[in-house]
Amino acid sequence: xxxxxxxxxxxxxxxxxxxxxxxxxxxxxxxxxxxxxxxxxxxxxxxxxxxxxxxxxxxxxxxxxxxxxxxxxxxxxxxxxxxxxxxxxxxxxxxxxxxxxxxxxxxxxxxxxxxxxxxxxxxxxxxxxxxxxxxxxxxxxxxxxxxxxxxxxxxxxxxxxxxxxxxxxxxxxxxxxxxxxxxxxxx
Amino acid sequence: xxxxxxxxxxxxxxxxxxxxxxxxxxxxxxxxxxxxxxxxxxxxxxxxxxxxxxxxxxxxxxxxxxxxxxxxxxxxxxxxxxxxxxxxxxxxxxxxxxxxxxxxxxxxxxxxxxxxxxxxxxxxxxxxxxxxxxxxxxxxxxxxxxxxxxxxxxxxxxxxxxxxxxxxxxxxxxxxxxxxxxxxxxxxxxxxxxxxxxxxxxxxxxxxxxxxxxxxxxxxxxxxxxxxxxxxxxxxxxxxxxxxxxxxxxxxxxxxxxxxxxxxxxxxxxxxxxxxxxxxxxxxxxxxxxxxxxxxxxxxxxxxxxxxxxxxxxxxxxxxxxxxxxxxxxxxxxxxxxxxxxxxxxxxxxxxxxxxxxxxxxxxxxxxxxxxxxxxxxxxxxxxxxxxxxxxxxxxxxxxxxxxxxxxxxxxxxxxxxxxxxxxxxxxxxxxxxxxxxxxxxxxxxxxxxxxxxxxxxxxxxxxxxxxxxxxxxxxxxxxxxxxxxxxxxxxxxxxxxxxxxxxxxxxxxxxxxxxxxxxxxxxxxxxxxxxxxxxxxxxxxxxxxxxxxxxxxxxxxxxxxxxxxxxxxxxxxxxxxxxxxxxxxx
Numbered sequence: 001x002x003x004x005x006x007x008x009x010x011x012x013x014x015x016x017x018x019x020x021x022x023x024x025x026x027x028x029x030x031x032x033x034x035x036x037x038x039x040x041x042x043x044x045x046x047x048x049x050x051x052x053x054x055x056x057x058x059x060x061x062x063x064x065x066x067x068x069x070x071x072x073x074x075x076x077x078x079x080x081x082x083x084x085x086x087x088x089x090x091x092x093x094x095x096x097x098x099x100x101x102x103x104x105x106x107x108x109x110x111x112x113x114x115x116x117x118x119x120x121x122x123x124x125x126x127x128x129x130x131x132x133x134x135x136x137x138x139x140x141x142x143x144x145x146x147x148x149x150x151x152x153x154x155x156x157x158x159x160x161x162x163x164x165x166x167x168x169x170x171x172x173x174x175x176x177x178x179x180x181x182x183x184x185x186x187x
Numbered sequence: 188x189x190x191x192x193x194x195x196x197x198x199x200x201x202x203x204x205x206x207x208x209x210x211x212x213x214x215x216x217x218x219x220x221x222x223x224x225x226x227x228x229x230x231x232x233x234x235x236x237x238x239x240x241x242x243x244x245x246x247x248x249x250x251x252x253x254x255x256x257x258x259x260x261x262x263x264x265x266x267x268x269x270x271x272x273x274x275x276x277x278x279x280x281x282x283x284x285x286x287x288x289x290x291x292x293x294x295x296x297x298x299x300x301x302x303x304x305x306x307x308x309x310x311x312x313x314x315x316x317x318x319x320x321x322x323x324x325x326x327x328x329x330x331x332x333x334x335x336x337x338x339x340x341x342x343x344x345x346x347x348x349x350x351x352x353x354x355x356x357x358x359x360x361x362x363x364x365x366x367x368x369x370x371x372x373x374x375x376x377x378x379x380x381x382x383x384x385x386x387x388x389x390x391x392x393x394x395x396x397x398x399x400x401x402x403x404x405x406x407x408x409x410x411x412x413x414x415x416x417x418x419x420x421x422x423x424x425x426x427x428x429x430x431x432x433x434x435x436x437x438x439x440x441x442x443x444x445x446x447x448x449x450x451x452x453x454x455x456x457x458x459x460x461x462x463x464x465x466x467x468x469x470x471x472x473x474x475x476x477x478x479x480x481x482x483x484x485x486x487x488x489x490x491x492x493x494x495x496x497x498x499x500x501x502x503x504x505x506x507x508x509x510x511x512x513x514x515x516x517x518x519x520x521x522x523x524x525x526x527x528x529x530x531x532x533x534x535x536x537x538x539x540x541x542x543x544x545x546x547x548x549x550x551x552x553x554x555x556x557x558x559x560x561x562x563x564x565x566x567x568x569x570x571x572x573x574x575x576x577x578x579x580x581x582x583x584x585x586x587x588x589x590x591x592x593x594x595x596x597x598x599x600x601x602x603x604x605x606x607x608x609x610x611x612x613x614x615x616x617x618x619x620x621x622x623x624x625x626x627x628x629x630x631x632x633x634x635x636x637x638x639x640x641x642x643x644x645x646x647x648x649x650x651x652x653x654x655x656x657x658x659x660x661x662x663x664x665x666x667x668x669x670x671x672x673x674x675x676x677x678x679x680x681x682x683x684x685x686x687x688x689x690x691x692x693x694x695x696x697x698x699x700x701x702x703x704x705x706x707x708x709x710x711x712x713x714x715x716x717x718x719x720x721x722x723x724x725x726x727x728x729x730x731x732x733x734x735x736x737x738x739x740x741x742x743x744x745x746x747x748x749x750x751x752x753x754x755x756x757x758x759x760x761x762x763x764x765x766x767x768x769x770x771x772x773x774x
Contacts, residue, residue, distance in 0.1 A: 003241070004256050007358065008263040010240040015365070016267065018232075019329045020322035027374065027425040028388070031381040039387045041420060041448060043395075052395040053418055055384055055447040059401050069534075073442075075403045079418040080312045080392055082442035084531040084559035086683025088661040090764050092773040094530060094562075095512050102515050110517040113509075117530040120445030120541075120558045126534040130523035166195060167453025168525045168537035177398055 046178070053079075057125040058174050063142040065180070066127070066135050066154075068173045069114055070101055073122025085118040107138050126170035129158050139180070153179060188507045189520055192539030196499055199457070199543060200492065203464045203582075207488060210465055211472020217367040218340045218360060219477070229366040236362055247353035250715025253341055254708055256357040257334060261301050261704070264330050269297040271323035272315075281316035282391040288314060295692040300324050302703035303331035303584060305430075305437030305554055305678035306695060308687040312419040312440055317389060324437060325426040329369050332433025332466075335586025336364035338707060339470055340477075342590045345714030346614055347478045349722045354714055368466070369433060376428035376462055384451035387424040392417050423448055431462035434584040436554030436678045444544070444557040445533055456540055456557060463553045467582040470589045478614055482733035487592060490741045494581040495550055498570050503542040505567035506532075511769055531562030542567065549574035552584030554678030561656070561665065561681035565765035568664065571679065572761065575671045577749040578633060584676065590710050596732070597626045597713065599744045603730040612729050615722035622716060625709040632705055634752045636698050637670045641756070643694075644670075650690040656683030659774030660767065664760035669695065674702035 031039040042054040052058050057068050059077045074081035087094035101116035112130040132154045140150040157176045161167050216223050237244050248256065271278070272293040276286045288296070292309050299306040300323075309315070315324070337360035344354050381387050394415050401413040423439045427449055430437060440446040450456050468488065475484020507527040509518035520526040525537030532541045541558035548555050549571035560571050574581060580592040597613060601623050604611025611618040644651035644666050655662040665681040672679055673695045680686070686695065731737060 001255070001259075004259050005263075007240050007242055008256075008260045011236070011242075011260065011358065011361075012263045012267055014236060014239060015330070016322055016326050019365070019370070020326040023370065023374070024321050024325065024387075024422045024425040027377045027381070027428075028422060030378055031387040031424065034378070035381045038384045039381050039424075040390065041386045041388070041393070041418065042384055043393065050393060050395045051398055052416060053393075053447075055451050056416070056418055057447075058395075058397055058399075058416060059413075060399050061401060062399055065399050075413065076401070077416060079416055081310060082312065082419075082440050082446050083310075084442065084445070084562060084682070086559050086561040086656055086681070087530065088561065088657040088683075088764070088774070089510050089528065089530070089564050090512075090659060090661055090768040090772065090774055091657050095773055098513050098516065106515065110515050112524050113513075113516050113518045113526060113529045114524060114534055116513075116516055117532075120531050120533050120556070121440075121442035121447060123442070123447055124533050124535075125447055128524035128534055130517070130521065133523065161191070162453040165191070165198070166457055167535050167540060169523070170534045174398065181398070 044174070044178070051178070052174055054172065054175060055125055057123050060173060060177060063138055065177045066132060066139060066173055067105065067115065069124050069127060070097070070116065070118045071122040072118045077123060079123055082121045082123050084120045084122060107134060125172050125174060127173055129154070129169050129171055132171040132176065143180070153183065188503060189525070189539070192503065192525070195539055196503070196543055199460060200496070202461060203468050204488070204492070206461070206465060207468040207472050210469030211484070212476065214368060214469055214473045215476045217363050218473070220363070223367060225367055225371060233362055233366055242358045244356060244359050246356055248356055249352055250354050250711045253354050253357050254711045257338070257707070258704065260361070261334065264327060265297045265301040268300060268323040268327060269293050271319055272296060275316045275319045278316070278318050280318035280321070280389065282389070283316070285314065285316050291689055291692045292687065295696045298696045298699050299678065300327035300435070300437060301331060302676050302699045303335060303433070303435055303552065303587065304673060304676040304699045304703070305435045306673055306680070306699060307437055307678070308692055308695070310441045311438060317421050320426060320439060321422060325429060328426065328429040328433045328435040328437070329365055331435065332369055332429070332585040333361050333364040335584055336368065336466070337361050337586070338711070339586035339589040342593055342710060342714040343474050343477045345717040346616065348718045349720065351718045354718060369429065372465070373425070373428040373432055376432060376458065377424045379458060380427055380455055381424045383455045385424040385427055385455060386420055386448045387422055388420055389422060390420045392419050394418070427459070428462070430555060431459045431553065432465065434463055434467070434551045434553040436548065438555065444555045445559070450557055453535055453540065456536055456544065459555070460544055460547045463547050463551045463555070464582050466585045467551055467588045470586070474589060480614060480733060483614065486733050486738045487596065487741070489735070489738045491581050491592070493738070493742055494577070494745065495546065498550065498574055498581070499543055499546040502546050502567050502570035503539060505564045505570070506538045506542045508564060510564070512771065512773065528564050528567065531559030533557065545571045546574065548679060549677060550579065550581035550583070552579040552587055552675055552677045554672065556679050559682060560668070560679060561683045565661070565761045565768060568681070569757065569761040572664065572668050572671060573749070573757070575675045575677050576637070576753045577745055579675050579677060580745065587676065594626045594629050594710065594713070595741060595745050597622060598630070598748070599737070599741045600730060600732065602744060603740060607728065607730070609728045612723060614732065615725065616717050616720045617723060622713050625713045628709045629706055630748065632701065633674055636674045636701050637667070638756060640670045640694050640698055641666050647690070650688065654685040654688055654691065657774065660760050660764040661774065664764065667756055667760055670698055673698040676702050
């Protein structure tokens with residue numbers, strides 16, 4: 001028994017060094033060497049300022065930008081407090097919140113479901129192509145751009161399924177909006 | 188539901204079955220201490236570890252010694268994690284200057300990670316320093332998975348050996364599982380994950396300037412400007428890899444595998460799901476090889492695959508349905524959206540990959556999530572709950588899934604024996620009353636803890652019910668799911684409720700503890716007893732455990748035991764919620 005306790009303590013300490021320090025440091029070293037940009041979070045810098053990460057969604061609510069999905073991360077898109085709403089399908093709070101979002105987004109026909117539902121992480125960087133196309137007429141009007149130009153921009157930003165098979169088609173909202181700004185400087 | 192969704196699911200099943208054979212054969216080599224191609228690297232580390240700790244690698248342990256060594260090791264690692272959490276304020280790699288973790292959260296977390304549960308009642312981004320994540324938590328992802336592997340191998344030896352008093356050496360099994368299996372595969376997985384965008388760094392949290400500044404509602408009707416976004420970072424990929432491979436499931440971030448830094452692309456999602464099933468599926472092959480009946484291993488694998496396919500089909504169907512109470516919302520499937528129930532799901536995964544992930548993570552005892560189970564449709568959420576309540580034996584946790592399944596195999600063989608009025612045999616071993624008693628003990632502890640604690644919680648309005656995020660039958664589902672997840676050492680949650688209270692931290696801690704250790708002891712007792720027995724030659728009255736008939740009987744026993752035990756509770760939770768939701772009732 002006493003021998004087993006000694007072994008357990010020594011074993012724990014030695015494997016902590018191997019698994020808790022050696023292993024993550026080795027992964028970090030190789031990652032930095034091969035995939036530096038990815039390891040740091042695919043950060044986007046514009047004019048010397050950090051404007052976000054290509055993988056992390058940002059809130060967009062004004063008419064001039066494509067809107068992201070509702071978020072339950074902190075006060076909304078707080079990337080230090082990721083979270084879903086965790087509201088049940090039968091929750092009154094969910095139905096009320098969805099109705100409020102529908103009132104904001106409504107622009108013709110029924111609103112694509114992802115645009116009025118909160119994501120799992122609260123940081124979803126994407127909307128569906130349906131949700132992006134749904135907003136084209138509003139954005140075009142707010143920016144006095146031809147609808148066709150904005151539509152083409154959206155289509156250029158659609159990421160297809162990986163290898164044509166995995167996941168779902170999607171549009172990265174931050175990248176799309178940055179491209180919008182690059183196209184037509186803020187008036 | 189879409190053709191593409193089904194193709195992804197079928198591809199996943201095909202790859203799991205394809206990888207089981209090579210992975211299982213490799214594990215047989217590793218645990219039978221035969222030559223492998225990694226000996227040149229791992230051999231010297233193994234010998235050094237034995238020399239420094241004083242382990243006698245040739246010593247064979249009885250089941251009681253094996254259990255005691257396992258319990259002592261688990262206790263020591265638990266204490267270490269508790270201390271690291273409490274003292275993190277004074278330790279390095281604390282870029283956000285986080286204080287020590289409060290005592291009840293620290294204890295709950297230490298138990299949670301020791302038992303391979305990875306239940307998390309805290310928000311990692313604002314609670315755990317990088318050092319705590321690496322040294323206190325990621326280490327447990329290796330240890331608890333290696334312990335599970337060792338126990339499964341010990342159980343298999345119990346079946347395979349004849350007239351033997353011993354089951355192997357715990358320390359040797361632990362070491363070989365870690366060095367030959369978990370560490371190298373994790374390393375490769377981690378690098379693959381980084382290449383897709385899973386972060387791996389020690390940066391302080393970054394601050395980005397928002398492209399469009401926002402107004403946030405503040406207190407007293409005042410609104411304040413939000414102009415920046417704080418982006419949490421960390422050594423995520425290294426932890427993500429072993430979190431999935433070891434079926435641990437504890438997220439580096441609060442949103443777990445839904446967080447874009449943990450799971451940025453459909454490919455990482457696919458890899459993470461495969462990593463969950465890789466070792467549990469492989470272990471069925473290891474079982475077949477070590478007991479000298481590869482066909483038996485395949486029969487068990489077939490039973491698991493059937494239960495998995497039924498679960499994922501039900502979940503995918505349910506999640507593809509529109510919410511009947513949402514109006515003016517386009518919820519159908521089209522070329523431009525996956526449609527269905529998108530609350531609590533990420534666009535890049537859509538409904539198919541969220542349903543698949545939810546089924547995989549609860550079939551195994553992983554508990555990582557890429558979508559919020561709490562926001563699933565009532566019947567969609569029922570699938571992960573039932574998976575856990577069946578005992579997580581469909582592939583199951585690393586090791587724990589196999590020995591849980593083998594207990595059901597013992598019961599199935601026993602029932603088959605009763606039907607023909609003969610003493611049941613399992614691979615030449617007579618199954619006697621002691622084995623059946625221990626199996627029943629194993630099976631009964633589980634519902635006793637879940638239903639017992641759930642019943643107590645429901646009867647305490649202030650401590651038990653006030654924390655719930657959702658009212659009505661869904662509230663009961665949240666409590667049931669919490670104790671099922673804890674006792675089953677899963678760790679996923681209907682996560683909306685505030686489980687970070689004294690009552691839930693403590694009772695869930697006890698449930699996790701019992702669910703792991705109290706169930707291991709009867710399991711090892713069966714193994715020790717089986718190892719002692721003689722082999723009787725098969726006769727015409729022997730029920731073969733290699734046939735499709737056996738597979739179906741096993742599936743039947745699992746479903747009947749699970750249904751008889753939990754049907755009343757489930758009716759009052761998800762089933763009732765489904766009926767009321769479709770009658771237009773909200774809570």
